[in-house]
Amino acid sequence: MSGRARAFGAAADDYDRLRPAPAPEALGWLLPSPDVTMLDLGAGTGLLSRALAAEGVTDVVAVEPDDLMRAVLAARGPGVRALAGTAEEIPLPDRSVDAVLVASAWHWFDHERATAEVARVLRPGGVLGLLWSAADPGVGWIAELGRVGRVEAPRSAPTMTGEFTVELPAGAPFGPGESRTFRRSTWMAAEDVVAMVGTYSSVLTLPADAQAEVRRRAREHVEQQVGTDPVLVPFVTAAWRTVRE
Ligand SMILES: C[S@@+](CC[C@H](N)C(=O)[O-])C[C@H]1O[C@@H](n2cnc3c(N)ncnc32)[C@H](O)[C@@H]1O
Numbered sequence: 692m693s694g695r696a697r698a699f700g701a702a703a704d705d706y707d708r709l710r711p712a713p714a715p716e717a718l719g720w721l722l723p724s725p726d727v728t729m730l731d732l733g734a735g736t737g738l739l740s741r742a743l744a745a746e747g748v749t750d751v752v753a754v755e756p757d758d759l760m761r762a763v764l765a766a767r768g769p770g771v772r773a774l775a776g777t778a779e780e781i782p783l784p785d786r787s788v789d790a791v792l793v794a795s796a797w798h799w800f801d802h803e804r805a806t807a808e809v810a811r812v813l814r815p816g817g818v819l820g821l822l823w824s825a826a827d828p829g830v831g832w833i834a835e836l837g838r839v840g841r842v843e844a845p846r847s848a849p850t851m852t853g854e855f856t857v858e859l860p861a862g863a864p865f866g867p868g869e870s871r872t873f874r875r876s877t878w879m880a881a882e883d884v885v886a887m888v889g890t891y892s893s894v895l896t897l898p899a900d901a902q903a904e905v906r907r908r909a910r911e912h913v914e915q916q917v918g919t920d921p922v923l924v925p926f927v928t929a930a931w932r933t934v935r936e
Contacts, residue, residue, distance in 0.1 A: 695892035696799040699735060700759030702890045707736035707763050709887040711824045713794055714873035714928040718746050721820035721932050727789035730754065730812065731771075732778050732805075733796025737764035739822070740771040743792070752788070754781055778805035783812045790818040797821045797857070798848040806863045813935040819865060820932045825851055826887070827874060827925040832916040840888035840909040841897070849929045857931045868933040874925065881920040885909045 699706055722729075725747035731740045734753035743751050753768070754776040755761040765773045776782040778793075778800040791809050793800075809819055826833045829852045836842075849855035855870050879887075888894060888909045894902055913922065 693799070695896055697757065698892040698895040699890070700757040701895055703736055703757075703759045703763045705886055706760070706890045707738065707767065709879075709883055710738060710795075710890055711826075711877070711926045711928075712738040712742045713822045713824050713930075714875055714926070715742065715746060717822055717871070717873045717928040717930040718742060718792075720871055720873075721792060721818060721822070721930055722746070722748070722790060723818060725749070728752070728787065730781070730783065730788045730791045732781070732791055732793045732809070733799065734764055734771075734773070735760045735794075735796070737768040737771060737773070739792060739794040740764065740768045744768065744770055752783065754778075754783075779808060781808045781812050785811050786814045788812050788817065789814055790820065792820045792822065794822045795824060795848075797823075798844075798846075802847075803860050806860050806865075810864050810935060815935055817935045818932055819935065820930060821857055822928055822930045823849055823851060824926060824928040826884075827927040828852060829927070830925045832912075833925065835916065836884075836888065836909060836912055839905075839912045840891075841893055841905050842888060842891045843893035849931075851927050851929050855929060855931070857933075859933070864936045865933040866936060868931050870929065870931040873928045873930065876923050876925045878921040879924050881913050881917070881922050882910075884913050884922050884924060 728750040731753040734755040752772040
């Protein structure tokens with residue numbers, strides 16, 4: 692795992708409090724039925740696992756390599772089985788789950804190895820669903836907040852502004868993919884919008900003084916551009932799904 696992929700644990704509490712869970716409509720679109728065994732891969736603090744539980748999914752297993760992220764997940768998602776592991780070595784038997792969902796984490800995985808592992812643990816006909824949720828960069832002040840806040844998306848994450856596709860490795864046993872985006876808005880305290888910027892790996896891996904400067908500039912931007920507290924923050928969830936052959 693790269694330094695950025697390992698950076699999140701340092702901000703686990705803020706991450707869980709401030710990052711957006713996937714839009715519920717996206718889960719409805721991805722899931723065949725709530726009556727299934729679901730794997731939340733790269734589960735972090737369990738934002739997706741808890742959203743799945745809220746949608747009525749009773750059998751959720753979460754795999755997450757970072758001990759600090761997994762500790763928050765275990766504490767706040769009591770109905771979820773939380774396992775230490777990675778996407779490249781999933782600690783589950785062959786054909787043991789009906790769906791694998793990955794929220795804001797696919798871009799951190801080794802895609803060759805993770806795709807082979809997902810194909811191994813999924814039952815035929817099972818769904819692989821990839822999601823990314825973020826403040827909507829299609830809205831001007833959010834795009835500018837990302838720039839002043841030095842939020843840099845990894846290359847393989849979608850731009851979140853339109854149609855997108857995900858290329859799986861050649862020969863992977865999955866059908867054609869389809870994508871959709873889901874939008875909603877949430878009121879947040881202005882200070883929380885600023886703190887949310889600090890939960891991105893591109894910021895977490897900066898030296899402490901540079902992180903403080905990022906927060907200062909983000910606060911100034913929110914005050915000048917939005918000028919209200921609380922702030923109505925537009926969020927987008929980009930979702931992509933394919934079916935195991
Ligand atoms: C941006 S966070 C997303 C967490 C969570 N899925 C969510 O939606 O909030 C990325 C997560 O991927 C995890 N991660 C990074 N590399 C991984 C890998 N190779 N296998 C599994 N998880 C990984 C990190 O530890 C981190 O918790």
